[in-house]
Amino acid sequence: MKSNEIANLEHNRSLINRRFFLGRAGVGLAALNGLIGTQCEASADDHPTLHSGPVTAHFLPKAKRIIYLFQSGGPSQLDLFDPKPGLMKRFGEEVPKSIYPDERKTTMSNAQTKFGTAPSAFKFNKCGQSGLELSELLPNVSQMADDMCVIRSMHTQAINHDPAITLMQSGSQIPGRPSMGAWLSYGLGSETENLPTFVAMSSRGSGKGGQPIYDRLWGSGFLPSIHQGVKFRNQGSPVLDIYDPAGVNSKVRRTMLDYLGKLNELKFQSSGDAEIQTRIAQYELAGKMQASVPELLDFSQETKSSLAMYGKDVRRQGSYAFNCLVARRLAERGVRFIQLFHQGWDQHGNLPKQIRKQCIDTDQPTAALIRDLKLRGMFEDTLIVWAGEFGRTVYSQGALTHQNYGRDHHGNCFSVWLAGAGIRGGMSYGATDDYSVNVVENKLEPHDLNATILHQMGIDHTRLTYPFQGRDYRLTDVHGTVVRDILS
């Protein structure tokens, strides 16, 4: 083979590799090239409706990847992140209407005759050198306080799970928009050859059955479907149809792939359709993936101490701990957007008992993930986001005692935290009133949070756009401001 042929071959191979999971569309590549400053037009035939302009980001990203720990159901800010010790003396008192008007109380509790104040049953501690106050429910995460920025002033329009979680993930309460990971795939392309660029995983909480989650949360909306996240299933085969059928060993598969490639190549020669070449490459890549996914989930090379760090559930597929370790392994293998969904944070009643279980599920593995990333020198360029879809009411839903209470959905304020890549640690941001009902300082909407997340990935959220139905859409719609105060 002549040297220029080899060079060509190498070039093609790298193209094919980069096209892994992108299928036929080169949009992600176009966007990626834009990012590093080259003017590059998405080729019209790859994606006919894409504007010819490049997606460009104008600053170096702080984060190479995101691990988004989504806590589905609406974790109680009052019991985890937003201490209100003053409420103890108001136990049982009616929450003033001036603080909590009736509007947008959900129909699950709006017909209550009493809205008695329910202070948290849990103590808050000053943690780390920063003295960030966190609940005693989070003993392990508390040790990471100096790395965390807790935002106490989140606000959302939505008060029900479906619209609220859809808003957090896609920037709209109404389904149909691309998820954040799909936007990132579209904007930044893929960094890995053998794994998807966007992986979603889910786990059931021990506290409560949990609210359902939906494919749209990692869906691509109106973006080309190559950008949709790949859901790693929490039981059985992690990626759909990743394993060969029973009775087909690797030799049989190899034989099949070899002849398939030859026959398809013949067809390519007679028809001239380049799509066939893409198909040949996709089959080869499927074969590679059949090796890389089992390897990903094989923890045999993990050290004992590393496994121990994540806790007793780490080997149970579908547990939060298992997913946290997989998240780290995905991060190591170049996956850009890793999203966990942990269900069960919906404490309408029996809150103290249930939330304790939720925290047992998540506290140790979350802290372990941060620690592990630090050990591997990856913390600095990994953005970790911990968030739910809304907060919970200060008034008790149902009966109230000192040991037991419930809390309904609450959109007016909730807490999230971030850590890692370019985030100032050991700080809280924003504040709520004495009841943790309304934001009184630095109110942030999901769009602001999402703008900030994109910013850490080197993307100007106002410029990552996609034309659909005659309009340029963004993750942040027409809103969103980067929260610079929490950046280091």
Place this chain on the structure above:
Amino acid sequence: MSSTKFRNPLRIKLAILILFLISESIVADDVSYSREVRPILAAKCFNCHGFDAGSRQGDLRLDKRESAQHVLSLLDGSNLLLDRITSDDPDVQMPPPESKLSLSKEEINVLSQWLDQGAKYERHWAFQPPTRPEVPVVDSANLRNPIDNFIRSRLLAEGLTESEEADPTTLIRRLSQDLHGLPPAADLVNDFCEDPSDKLYAELIDQLMASPRYGEHMAVPWLDAARYADTDGYQNDRYRYMHVWRDWVIHSLNENLPYDQFILEQVAGDMIPDATLKQQIATGFCRNHRINSEDGSIPEEWHVENVVDRIDTIGTAILGLTVGCARCHDHKFDPISAKEYYQLFAFFNNVPEWGVGPNNGNSPPFIDVPESWPHLSPEENVAVVPDPVKLRGAREGQLGNGLKRPQAGNNKTVMVMHEMQVPRKTYLLNRGEFDNPDKSEALVPSVPKALHTTSDPQPRTRLEFAHWLVNDENPLTARVAVNRVWQQIFGLGLVKTSENFGTQGELPSHPELLDWLAIELIESGWDIRHIQKLILASSTYRQKSDISPELAQKDPQNKFLARSPRYRLHAFALRDSLLASSGLLVNQIGGVPAKPYMPPKIWRSISNNSYKQGTGDDLYRRSVYTFWRRTIPPPMMVNFNSADREVCNVRKDRTNTPLQALTQMNNVAFVEAARCLAEKMLAHSENPRLAIEFGFMELITRNPNEVELDLLLAAHREFNDNYGAKPNAAKELLAVGQKKRDETLDVAEHAAMTMVASLLMNLDEAVTRE
């Protein structure tokens, strides 16, 4: 040599200058408002200087000449618009730096030429009713009907040449794939190969159109547009029962119900005088939107979303308009104000419904469906009055829970439209928010002014609105319909943005052909099959799909159709075709949704109920009948780019990914199909060569050539060696899937042939329409 060439440098300079001027003037002549200027203004200017009064800056609107006169006119060789767009001064420059928009040099050139030419405006093409254009005279052979004239004249202009006619086997396969989503039956192939005449070709089309398989295949794009599904789509995403409506669509297509009637009945069948039950059932179209049943939901809020979804769906699916943009503010690009949006809203705001659903089952209004459906007696086929909403406390045991839910309809009912006696008041909702109505003015139902037809009075009821949609004068409905027919066959619409014919949509590639087809549709009595037959009969359709390097370069998207398109089958057709070739496909029309193979715990793992997989025939029904859960749609279908049915969708991209390869190689449905095809192959002949030829024909509708056959035989030998030595592995492979196997077959031979069949099913050609 140089002495002659450069004898007179001045002359050369002059020549260059003249050339330059000529080319300038050619370009200058060509500046078109619709094609060149408007897209620039729309992308860069209309945001602040367009139709939307709410966001308008400096009291300037550039979308109408009257209101932009002062910035467009030339004064002493300069004008305000040009000054602003060419300025470097951030305070003067347009678009302003903070908008993060900017004009390229080319764009500024276009605008300046346009200004030079007197800044002429044109009405948007799609808002003017189509007229029948002249069929171009083309000096070209083999023109079968006017479609060829339009396509061929454009090819000539582009310097492209048409391809030769495809082989009879390719043609019959193509026809069957396009009309049935299935490979052709062997007898059709034989008949046509013996007599590939135009006459028989036309007869075969009639024959294919007369089969129930036609309606099942043709229904799919409409079901995507109509966001048909078997669950409610929010949160717990429980069951609803709309399959009767789905079957109405399939039957209507099989009966070739004229398109105007098809639309009329779905939008307002309940209001047609002496409406039949079938016409009432057709209105399920307007009830296919998602319904929220989540605990805690506010009914008023979700009622608004129901109505919004109806408008958006009709806008996209029937009118090709993105009316939804005007929900929160005046449309920034198309002439639809927010007020006009809510006047459209008013047509659909009069249903006796409760914004929150029953959380399992149909939401009122719904009606009972007679047992005899779809074979209704005349007495049964009469529209009925649905029961009114009956509310009950959802959680009466739970203290303080104020949620109320309506009664639920069971699987013997179907949701329909109904009008309330006293109309619900409609107000403009500020920013589209349910709790922010502008109560200063109650709105009457009306269509946007820009789309008024000449016939008065303008529609005031939903039925009149439906009539307006299919009025011959409506500029959009017929165009959008023929475009969708074109898109389904050629993979790409004449208007590529089939969801948007508005000013931000793409211009048609063949505007005259689009209009000619639209008029043809109207004048044929809205006969969709007539349009399909014209397309299928054309020489354009009958070309080969092979792609020369030259063509790949000149027209990579095949916009000009110098060849037949070549594309991977739609997800449904792909699965159905493989089931058909393997003999597994069960042809049973309509009925409750089928539950084929799914990954274990597909629902349970992320939601609160379980998928109960079917058995027997239920596993092998056509994909159009597969149970569709909106929040967790069948992964195999989504993997191959199905619409998710959450909202109206009229166009999906096609991807080519390793996940698809994994499904085709490893999914139980596909492995089982390979096993069953292998059984057919072995039954056909014990000779591997003959068996493989047979399987190839079943899947690909042609005989393999010698090279292909040699490769397949070599593969077969390797598989045979493997399974001959590993009978247990063979048994494991043959145990995949529920279909019983023929136990008399030797396991090693059957397993080896199964792998050959699987190899064949994974060939590009097996899943491609050529």
